[in-house]
Amino acid sequence: MITQVVDRALLGVSAPRPHRPSPEAIALHARVPVVDLLVGTPLFRRTMLEPASTGHVDLPRLRSVGTNLVGLSLATRFPDPRGTLSAAQFLGLGVPARALRSDLAIVSFLVRRIDAWAAASPNAFVVVRSGADLDRVLAPNGPVGAFIGVQGGQVLGTDEALLPAAVARLRALGIRMFGLAHVMDSPLAGSGSGRRAGGLTPLGRIAVAELERASIVVDLAHGSSGTIRDTVACASRPPVISHTGFLERAARASRWRRYSAATRNVRMADARLVAGAGGIVGVVTVVTLLGGSTVRDLVDTIRFAIDELGPAHVAIGSDMDGALRSVVDASGLPLITDGLLARGVPEPDIVAVLGGNALRILRPALDGASADSGRSAEGHRPALQDLTAGGTC
Numbered sequence: 494m495i496t497q498v499v500d501r502a503l504l505g506v507s508a509p510r511p512h513r514p515s516p517e518a519i520a521l522h523a524r525v526p527v528v529d530l531l532v533g534t535p536l537f538r539r540t541m542l543e544p545a546s547t548g549h550v551d552l553p554r555l556r557s558v559g560t561n562l563v564g565l566s567l568a569t570r571f572p573d574p575r576g577t578l579s580a581a582q583f584l585g586l587g588v589p590a591r592a593l594r595s596d597l598a599i600v601s602f603l604v605r606r607i608d609a610w611a612a613a614s615p616n617a618f619v620v621v622r623s624g625a626d627l628d629r630v631l632a633p634n635g636p637v638g639a640f641i642g643v644q645g646g647q648v649l650g651t652d653e654a655l656l657p658a659a660v661a662r663l664r665a666l667g668i669r670m671f672g673l674a675h676v677m678d679s680p681l682a683g684s685g686s687g688r689r690a691g692g693l694t695p696l697g698r699i700a701v702a703e704l705e706r707a708s709i710v711v712d713l714a715h716g717s718s719g720t721i722r723d724t725v726a727c728a729s730r731p732p733v734i735s736h737t738g739f740l741e742r743a744a745r746a747s748r749w750r751r752y753s754a755a756t757r758n759v760r761m762a763d764a765r766l767v768a769g770a771g772g773i774v775g776v777v778t779v780v781t782l783l784g785g786s787t788v789r790d791l792v793d794t795i796r797f798a799i800d801e802l803g804p805a806h807v808a809i810g811s812d813m814d815g816a817l818r819s820v821v822d823a824s825g826l827p828l829i830t831d832g833l834l835a836r837g838v839p840e841p842d843i844v845a846v847l848g849g850n851a852l853r854i855l856r857p858a859l860d861g862a863s864a865d866s867g868r869s870a871e872g873h874r875p876a877l878q879d880l881t882a883g884g885t886c
Contacts, residue, residue: 500537500547503816506825507786514827516557517834520739522559522827526631526848529826530670530735530775530797530810531564531642531714535603537814539587549813551616554823555637561848562621562638562855564670564735564810567603569596570645572677572686572751596648597662604641604666622667624860627852640855642670642735646679649700656696660703663807669858670703670735672712673697674720676752682724683717686756692719698727705730708861710854713767714775714810721763731771731854736760736810738777742794743784754782760800768806773850774798775810779817791820795846804842806852808851828877 534541534550545551555563571579580593587606592598611620614636621627621638630638649659650670663671673679676872678687681697693701700722704711711732713721724732738758747753776795780786783794798807809826813819821828833843 502546503818504537504548504814505818506822507780507818508788508821508825508828510822510825512821512825512828512858514825515831517703518827518830519558521830521840521843522847526562526852527558527560527826528809528848528851529813529823530733530808530851531566531815532811532813532823533566533815534570534813535565535567535587535607537816538594539606540610542610542618549721549811549819549822551823552614552637556617556825557824560637560823560826561635562627562640562851564642565607565639566642566644566735567600568644568675569599569664569796570647570675570677571869576784596645597651597816600648600663600668601666604668607639608667620667622669624856627856627859633853638858639665641670642672642710643668644672644712644715645675645677646673646681646697646700649681651680651696653696653699654790657703658701660707660709661752664707664709667710669855670710670712670733671778672714672716672735673700673724674715674717676715682720684715685717685759686715686722686751686753687717688751690717690719690756691715693723693727698723701727708858710858711844712716715757718760719764721759722766725766725770728770730857731773732767732772733772733808733854734764734767734810736775736777736812736815737764738782738784738794739764739797742797743782745781745784754784756886758782759857764798764802768802773806773808773854774802775808775851776811777822778811778813778819779815780820781817782812783820784848786818786820788820788825788828788832792836795833796836796838799838799842799846804838804845805850808848809846821842 619636619638621640672797673682674684683691714735740758743754746755
């Protein structure tokens with residue numbers, strides 16, 4: 494019951510529904526890969542296979558607009574006095590009380606649940622852990638796929654000696670993207686909305702190397718400016734910012750909570766570092782972080798990112814089902830395509846943003862490519878003098 498209350502209270506949509514994209518946008522989505530780097534659905538309901546009257550994402554809505562792949566994000570902590578996501582919320586999701594004693598146990602339980610969804614609907618929904626899985630979901634009339642990510646370095650613990658085993662466990666579970674911080678600081682890195690908002694810690698530097706060795710994409714969403722700059726200096730693979738807005742477009746602070754556009758959005762200068770390292774930046778559909786509630790506001794932010802970063806470094810990272818109001822739900826993604834076409838963005842650039850850029854980053858992680866595959870030719874390693882002092886490894 495509590496999860497349904499949260500759904501209704503927090504997961505609204507500002508654009509009128511039903512969303513009505515053009516036939517041209519629907520046709521484009523049907524013939525090119527469409528990827529959403531991050532949604533939070535497993536944290537708000539026990540299944541996504543059936544049509545939902547609340548929330549932003551379910552399998553029927555994804556299928557209706559030709560979405561091929563979504564990143565299902567798992568988190569275990571929230572910035573309350575105990576530093577844990579509401580126990581009542583997890584218990585309402587059916588997470589056993591014994592699992593709440595361990596971040597990794599929470600992740601393991603939720604991964605098993607996602608696997609159960611796939612087992613219950615094998616021809617419609619697939620958990621993507623390998624290149625072969627990815628090929629299956631990209632094939633004509635293929636199932637919708639989901640790769641699994643984690644947000645929050647607390648999952649890896651604080652013991653340097655145990656960290657490699659913890660990373661290996663995540664890889665074995667099927668985790669293919671890992672956020673060093675979430676809405677609070679972690680033992681690995683500072684969060685933009687954290688109390689200290691520092692940079693990458695010594696343990697975090699080790700974690701980045703271990704994650705890359707395990708072919709897990711390093712996600713800098715929620716990271717402080719210092720975390721982003723330090724990690725770009727350390728990383729040998731392209732990192733990502735899976736979901737964000739930009740301070741240049743929305744920077745409103747909150748008087749009553751640490752999380753706001755002012756602390757959560759990234760500076761374009763930091764986004765450029767990620768792009769310069771060959772990485773990508775996923776743009777949210779969240780009203781608070783866009784600074785506006787219309788499809789036009791959403792499209793304008795994506796166009797801004799394309800203009801500033803280049804079309805090869807922009808993606809969709811909606812953060813739907815992330816406890817925040819969204820401009821559209823999953824059935825409204827083609828409205829973005831309509832808006833970009835109307836603004837004269839070339840179709841090849843739109844195709845890259847819709848999914849091509851995300852697949853360029855995700856494919857090596859799914860194939861398990863070795864870390865020496867390095868950064869893409871389109872990126873370059875920023876000069877160390879361009880980074881913050883202490884940003885080198």
